[in-house]
Amino acid sequence: MSEAPRDIENLIELMAKLPGLGPRSARRAVLHLIRKRGLLLAPLADAMHAVSVTARECITCGNVGTTEVCDICASEKRATGELCVVEDVADLWAMERAAVFKGRYHVLGGTLSALDAVGPEELRIPKLIARVADENITEVILALNATVDGQTTAHYIADELEGRCSVTSLAQGVPIGGELDYLDDGTISAALRARKSV
């Protein structure tokens, strides 16, 4: 791709590493950015720089924020005693958009996967078990995707926490094979309200 100047080639190559963008759409995006370099490219460069400096993972729950402990973990308004377990931060955001869960979260950072050799130690499962004891958690709500790996992970966690707290999972409304981040807020609300014991 030597047809553009080096600075621009470099930007295209980096943009092509974003999920959902290939080389062609990266080129289109970069040309769009150059056309709107005052209105969009410069602000985007600044916003990326700001986030690259400030963004970090919450040491307690794994949520993304700008402080050592995220806003949700730090908030005194959030209910203590229950944790909602999600696979990744996008799912946490989907739960927050539904605005029905008032407790705190725990972000696993993925699911158990024999195929990809992801075991409990690769996820935040040991930290989850520690939190259940340390924070006197009485209910863990598993809001994992309705995929095979998501459900395998749910059963593993339910087994690990047996006798330590009640473990429930989102139920009604989550379609088979569905991913939380694709669902509308109402579906997530219904699934949370109708949660059942695992």
Added chain:
Amino acid sequence: MSEAPRDIENLIELMAKLPGLGPRSARRAVLHLIRKRGLLLAPLADAMHAVSVTARECITCGNVGTTEVCDICASEKRATGELCVVEDVADLWAMERAAVFKGRYHVLGGTLSALDAVGPEELRIPKLIARVADENITEVILALNATVDGQTTAHYIADELEGRCSVTSLAQGVPIGGELDYLDDGTISAALRARKSV
């Protein structure tokens, strides 16, 4: 979207303005960037900043570059006497990837469109006519997309240049309704070699 910190929300909103990315894919992209903030986010911020400072349109042909006159217009290796007219810079890059045209370009910046009220003055058509005289152009090759607006624009330019130089267009190999930037290099090469008089 108040579920993420303000810096991160701001970045998501800007990313969602990129062509091909909606709010959901922008959130996914930003989370990916945050996970790879050292390897991808910081370099991307730097690359965007560099391009936002250096990128400009060539005053002669409309190509994107980092100098007042682009590398192609400035190159003494490019043939004089023929101009390849394209709709936008992505098409110029597609022609360059095919590596078969040795002359210089003229980027219109779009096509004539009655619907969108785009007339010749909104494009670089007056500049094209001036270049044909100033640069002693003997052949203008129209490499416009095989769309209705592209072909309307080709006919308008051919009429305007009648008697001033020969006007040809890419022919064999460009599918009906096809866009240059989607084609493989071989197709573009064949179409250029088999160009015909308009």
